[in-house]
Amino acid sequence: MPLDHFVVESPEAWAVQAYVDIANDVLLDHNLGQAVAKLHIEIDPVYPLFIAVGMLGRLPPLVRLRDFADVTFEPGKVKLGINEETHLASLLDRLWRQYGKNRVEQPDRWTVEISDEPDLPVDRDLADLVVSDPTEGLVRDLIYALLAIAPEGFRVREHRYEDGRFWLASSENTLPEDLPARIRALFAKMGEAAP
Amino acid sequence: MxxxxxxxxxxxxxxxxxxxxxxxxxxxxxxxxxxxxxxxxxxxxxxxxxxxxxxxxxxxxxxxxxSPLVGTEVAIVTPSLSIHHLPHPACDIAEYVRRLGAKSNMIGLARGYGKRVAQTSAEEREIINEHDCAVFLLGNFEHCIVEKMRALRRGIDVPIVLTGKPDTEVLRTAIDPPVAGYVGDIGRFMHRTKEADEIARLDAIVAEIVRVLDLRREEIAKDPLSASPARLMAVIQEQVPEVLEVTSPTPVTVQIAGLRVKLPFADFADRIRSAEVEEGVTIGQVADVLPSRMRDYILVRIKPSSETDIVV
The missing domain is CATH 3.30.70.260 (ACT domain)
Incomplete structure (x- = not known):
């Protein structure tokens, strides 16, 4: 797997190679091989504690309304001509939350209309509306993958993602007090700052 | 013969x-x-x-x-049925053992994960004890395997073959008291076994199961069974023909010293007990016909000849 930094640390030598293979297989199975740029895993079987820290590679761009729909302002309504249905569900969800279900109509599969009233105007920059952030799904998949990599009994978990950097710690016991310091140390080994 | x-x-x-x-x-x-x-x-x-x-x-x-595993029933025990252990390696090993003739049953423990919290329930222990031997598929850390085995082996009477990532010798040294067999270098992994070295590890598991079961057979041979399990299978198939209508791949599963008959215990136990093996000798005289913990099946445990004074 072409990662810039990929290290597994553990006091038991045979477990290191086993977890390198497990991480490889899991990330490839979840199509995360290209998304993750750096990954550093530390496993302490005695405490026991599993820490994975890392960085995502190039983040996918935000999906805006103009990327998949034509926006036309007409008297009394705004008409959206949908070119691609992939993001339609999340678009409707956003429009319902912003304008209410009574103002959003879908007369056919490829058209959405929002009633534009003088006292309740539709945002003139509607085309720039952020419909979905693919990074959210990516991070969700990543956390799921890290939980599949971690030993199974480690049910006490904590994770964080911020600006392309992520960490996940899990254990069978309560997480240790020095966890932040350990995470910072692992990020330092990758040449990065902890989120 | x-x-x-x-x-x-x-x-x-x-x-x-x-x-x-x-x-x-x-x-x-x-x-x-x-x-x-x-x-x-x-x-x-x-x-x-x-x-x-x-x-x-x-x-x-x-x-x-x-096929030295024909006529044996082997329990493949994994700490759970989660993505961590299935389908690899548990299914790979269960299928490989089956390919060589054994009837393998996969048993995913409800709470077999975690070195501190691992445990087995009475039902799980009783089901495992109905097999000829149990293969415990544990993970990659020697420290965890040693801790967990203390809890997981409790109440298991059948021979245990332990697998894990540490070398066989490391496992042999670490587990105290010893179990019947060890196969190292096959811990938790997340891909299908298809490379030559991986198949070699599966062969090593089969070889260890064969060795452990041969020891069990030798032990049984010192006090031979009152009847051969295969013969009782033929008797049951002949005298309880309903078993032939069961859709399970092995309606009568042959074990080293018994049988699992996949018919409801309440309806068929008496008929199986009274089935005649030879003139005047019934299955009930040479074997205990017991309810199995697996569904409502029937477990036939053949008694040694020293107990019955019968050899048929």
């Missing part, structure tokens, strides 16, 4: 001649698979007659191989 486990693989065409031959020689067909135009027979046959079966099977494309 010493019966030897073999696998016969050949075409469907004229395979009934082989089935008849095995019956005429005093052998038993334990399991029969029909896969499109291929038939696989798992059998116990007299040792001296193997060349004869090979010779008769050859013109119709049949092939005979020794």
């Amino acid at each position: 010493i019966l030897v486990p073999i696998t016969y693989k050949g075409g469907v065409y004229r395979h009934d001649e082989i089935v008849d031959l095995i019956a005429d020689l005093g052998g038993y067909v334990i399991q029969k698979h029909m896969l499109a135009t291929e038939v696989v027979l798992l059998c116990l046959v007299p040792r001296d007659d193997i060349p004869l079966i090979s010779r008769i099977g050859k013109p119709i494309g049949g092939e005979v191989t020794l």
Whole structure:
């Protein structure tokens, strides 16, 4: 797997190679091989504690309304001509939350209309509306993958993602007090700052 | 007459001649698979007659191989049924063992994960104890394997074969008191076993199971069973024909010292007890017919001859 930094640390030598293979297989199975740029895993079987820290590679761009729909302002309504249905569900969800279900109509599969009233105007920059952030799904998949990599009994978990950097710690016991310091140390080994 | 486990693989065409031959020689067909135009027979046959079966099977494309696991039921025990252990390695190992003739049952423990919290329930222990041996598939850390085995082995009476990532010798040294068998270098992994070295590890597991079961057979041979499990299988199939209508692949599963009959205990236990093996000798006299913890099946445990004074 072409990662810039990929290290597994553990006091038991045979477990290191086993977890390198497990991480490889899991990330490839979840199509995360290209998304993750750096990954550093530390496993302490005695405490026991599993820490994975890392960085995502190039983040996918935000999906805006103009990327998949034509926006036309007409008297009394705004008409959206949908070119691609992939993001339609999340678009409707956003429009319902912003304008209410009574103002959003879908007369056919490829058209959405929002009633534009003088006292309740539709945002003139509607085309720039952020419909979905693919990074959210990516991070969700990543956390799921890290939980599949971690030993199974480690049910006490904590994770964080911020600006392309992520960490996940899990254990069978309560997480240790020095966890932040350990995470910072692992990020330092990758040449990065902890989120 | 010493019966030897073999696998016969050949075409469907004229395979009934082989089935008849095995019956005429005093052998038993334990399991029969029909896969499109291929038939696989798992059998116990007299040792001296193997060349004869090979010779008769050859013109119709049949092939005979020794399969030491035929007539055994093996429990493949994993700490859970989660993505961490399934489908690899648990399914790979269960399937490989099955391919070599054993009836393998996968048992995913409800709370077998975690070194501190791992435990087994009474039901799980009783189900495992109904098998000829149990293969425990544990993970990659010696420290965790040692801790967990203390809890997982409690109450298990059948021989245990332990697998884990540390070397076999490391496992052998670390586990105290010892278990029956060890196979190292096969811990938790997340891909299908297809490379040559991975298949070699599966072969090592099979070899260890065979060794452990041979020891068990030797132990049983010191005080032989009152009846052969394969013979009781034939008796049950003949006198309780309802078992032939069961859709399970092995309606009567043969074990080293018993049988699992996949019929409801409440309805069929008495009929099985009263089935006659020979004139005046019933199954109830030579074996305990017990309810199995697996569904509502029947477990037949054959008594040693020293207990019954009967050998049939």
